[in-house]
Amino acid sequence: MSHSSGLVPNPPTRRSGWPIGGPLDNFWLQQRLPEIVETIARSQLRFVPGGKFEYSNSALFVLGRVIEVVSGRPYATYVREKILDPLGMTDTYYAPPITEAKRVATIYARREGKLETIFRFNPAVKILNTAPDGGLFSYPAQLVPFLQMFLDNDRPSPAGAVDGTPLARASTREGGRVLSRRAVADMLTPQPHGWGLGWSLPDGLFLHEGSSGTLAWADPKTRLIGILFLQYREQKESDVRLRKAFREAVQKAFANRP
Numbered sequence: 001m002s003h004s005s006g007l008v009p010n011p012p013t014r015r016s017g018w019p020i021g022g023p024l025d026n027f028w029l030q031q032r033l034p035e036i037v038e039t040i041a042r043s044q045l046r047f048v049p050g051g052k053f054e055y056s057n058s059a060l061f062v063l064g065r066v067i068e069v070v071s072g073r074p075y076a077t078y079v080r081e082k083i084l085d086p087l088g089m090t091d092t093y094y095a096p097p098i099t100e101a102k103r104v105a106t107i108y109a110r111r112e113g114k115l116e117t118i119f120r121f122n123p124a125v126k127i128l129n130t131a132p133d134g135g136l137f138s139y140p141a142q143l144v145p146f147l148q149m150f151l152d153n154d155r156p157s158p159a160g161a162v163d164g165t166p167l168a169r170a171s172t173r174e175g176g177r178v179l180s181r182r183a184v185a186d187m188l189t190p191q192p193h194g195w196g197l198g199w200s201l202p203d204g205l206f207l208h209e210g211s212s213g214t215l216a217w218a219d220p221k222t223r224l225i226g227i228l229f230l231q232y233r234e235q236k237e238s239d240v241r242l243r244k245a246f247r248e249a250v251q252k253a254f255a256n257r258p
Helices: 033-041 057-071 075-084 098-103 140-154 181-187 238-253
Strands: 107-111 114-119 206-209 214-219 224-229 232-234
Touching: 033 057, 057 075, 140 181, 140 214, 140 224, 214 238, 224 238, 232 238
Parallel strands: 107 232
Antiparallel strands: 107 114, 206 214, 214 224
């Protein structure tokens, strides 16, 4: 989670390339987590684990597989039971139902002046690849309770709960928790190479961007949350500048609020 594992940046079976490792084609969408991790395991390490920072999607696949082995549950099932449902994120999916096909946005990228389709949801294709590095389909409002969970880490535990004990069935909207206080604190603590665990930590924020154009961040000091979904990438980084401008504008607008 600190991206210092030394594992290859992308699973070998995903086509490499900008912006998200290549188009999300049927071959990739129908691979299974154990098979993907086997190819990662056969890859040579990029550097001694802990030696430096390099963002690794492969590391997240390995972590997802560890969760499967330890829990005895499929990764997507475990995430839904322990995180999504308890947080009320019931409209977030690894494989959207066919009935939701019209709601799934197409992902585009502009490269060398040409607009490319990176992903268009095909309800005829059964998605088996519950990719731990970014396989969720969701929308901004659904992410609010997830970010709020981190902002609320300094608030008192609910009545009857032992401080720091995960309560997997409780909803944060009811004062419960899905992660222990220590786990949340560790995730927001800078590691030797600057990142937290899973989060980047720029300018006092905790933040993560998605390779398809999404952005989610929160400010522990002001308790402000910002979420922006673009579903568009541009090789000259106009999308990157837009996400940065959005973040700065929101922060400025709320800078003097109590």
